[in-house]
Amino acid sequence: MTNLRIPGPTPCPPEVLEAMAGQMVNHRGPEFAELLYRVTEGLRRFFQTTNDVLILTTSGTGAMEAMVVNALSPGDRVLVVTTGAFGVRFAQIAETYGARVSRLEVPWGQAADPEAVQAALAADPAIKAVLLTHSETSTGVTNDLEALAAVCRQFGVLTVVDGISSLGAIPLPVDEWGLDFVATASQKGWMVPPGLAMVAVSDRGWQAYQQATMPRFYFDLGKAKSFLEKGQTPWTPAVSVFYALDVALQLMEQEGREAIYERHRRVGEAARAGVKGLGLTLFADEGHASNTVTAVNVPQGIDGSVLVKHLRTQHGVVLAGGQGPLAGKIFRIGHLGLVTEPDIDATLAALERALAEVAASAGGVRT
Numbered sequence: 617m618t619n620l621r622i623p624g625p626t627p628c629p630p631e632v633l634e635a636m637a638g639q640m641v642n643h644r645g646p647e648f649a650e651l652l653y654r655v656t657e658g659l660r661r662f663f664q665t666t667n668d669v670l671i672l673t674t675s676g677t678g679a680m681e682a683m684v685v686n687a688l689s690p691g692d693r694v695l696v697v698t699t700g701a702f703g704v705r706f707a708q709i710a711e712t713y714g715a716r717v718s719r720l721e722v723p724w725g726q727a728a729d730p731e732a733v734q735a736a737l738a739a740d741p742a743i744k745a746v747l748l749t750h751s752e753t754s755t756g757v758t759n760d761l762e763a764l765a766a767v768c769r770q771f772g773v774l775t776v777v778d779g780i781s782s783l784g785a786i787p788l789p790v791d792e793w794g795l796d797f798v799a800t801a802s803q804k805g806w807m808v809p810p811g812l813a814m815v816a817v818s819d820r821g822w823q824a825y826q827q828a829t830m831p832r833f834y835f836d837l838g839k840a841k842s843f844l845e846k847g848q849t850p851w852t853p854a855v856s857v858f859y860a861l862d863v864a865l866q867l868m869e870q871e872g873r874e875a876i877y878e879r880h881r882r883v884g885e886a887a888r889a890g891v892k893g894l895g896l897t898l899f900a901d902e903g904h905a906s907n908t909v910t911a912v913n914v915p916q917g918i919d920g921s922v923l924v925k926h927l928r929t930q931h932g933v934v935l936a937g938g939q940g941p942l943a944g945k946i947f948r949i950g951h952l953g954l955v956t957e958p959d960i961d962a963t964l965a966a967l968e969r970a971l972a973e974v975a976a977s978a979g980g981v982r983t
């Protein structure tokens with residue numbers, strides 16, 4: 617069996633997969649309404665919010681787009697804090713819909729500095745919203761969202777957060793941190809196949825929604841909210857993935873939110889210690905290294921793509937390469953959702969052998 621260790625899609629427990637094999641139901645009937653209410657309540661406990669949580673049939677990027685078009689109007693000034701590929705994507709979405717975007721570009725591998733955000737907001741009082749990435753999956757950095765959000769609150773700007781690879785795996789208490797829009801997606805920490813994304817919206821977020829004039833139709837969160845009130849979604853939902861999410865949330869409740877966070881902390885630490893024990897170096901600033909994905913510098917003399925391919929074909933371990941400018945420079949070990957220390961041990965053991973095997977073969981030598 618392959619050991620799928622990428623930062624999404626993540627492996628799913630068998631019970632979750634089995635839940636997807638059930639017969640269809642009427643998505644405008646009572647069975648689906650009950651399922652939708654139950655799953656929404658389950659999500660709110662993990663978001664730690666009393667805000668609305670809306671479930672969209674889309675990927676994580678769809679939820680990012682939904683947050684942008686429901687919060688903003690063309691011409692709005694927006695600060696996007698970019699710490700990697702997903703921060704850049706957030707900026708591109710906002711620009712696509714006509715926001716006037718200022719980028720606070722943080723070198724990849726480092727975390728955003730709350731003081732720099734403070735300075736950027738102080739310098740431009742016209743900024744209406746700050747777009748933030750919690751865990752930057754492309755670099756293996758988890759930003760200090762609590763501190764960043766506190767700065768945003770001082771300035772009274774909206775916080776729009778990509779929590780796609782963090783929610784459900786590491787602490788992200790939406791209400792305590794005062795976040796206005798927060799998104800995640802089923803295939804990351806939730807141990808569910810791709811297909812659903814979830815967005816929490818605060819009261820301030822809904823006030824912004826009332827004013828926002830960016831074009832929206834499929835992703836109109838107001839429609840999602842009014843349909844949720846009658847136990848439906850505006851459009852046909854990915855019914856099978858809802859059943860999977862229902863089972864996954866039950867498993868997560870059984871383990872307990874704090875126990876899940878603690879497991880990710882242990883697994884993250886084990887991954888980083890193990891990688892360093894093999895003589896490799898971490899790409900991310902270790903003070904902000906993520907407990908959901910570990911980015912590793914490809915060592916000198918090894919071709920990163922050859923290493924990743926060798927791990928897959930010879931050892932059944934599937935890792936992720938680097939994105940954008942990091943292609944070939946790093947590889948990433950995903951450890952979110954269904955993951956325990958033995959999974960990391962197995963990954964590291966395979967990595968150790970693969971490094972030796974690739975280094976020994978001419979094909980792995982970089983010229």
Ligand SMILES: *Cc1c(COP(=O)(O)O)cnc(C)c1O
Pocket residue numbers: 623624675676677678702749751752753778779780781801
């Ligand atoms: C995976 C991911 C996304 C994109 O999600 P898709 O489901 O691939 O659209 C966005 N942001 C972060 C931080 C992610 O990890």
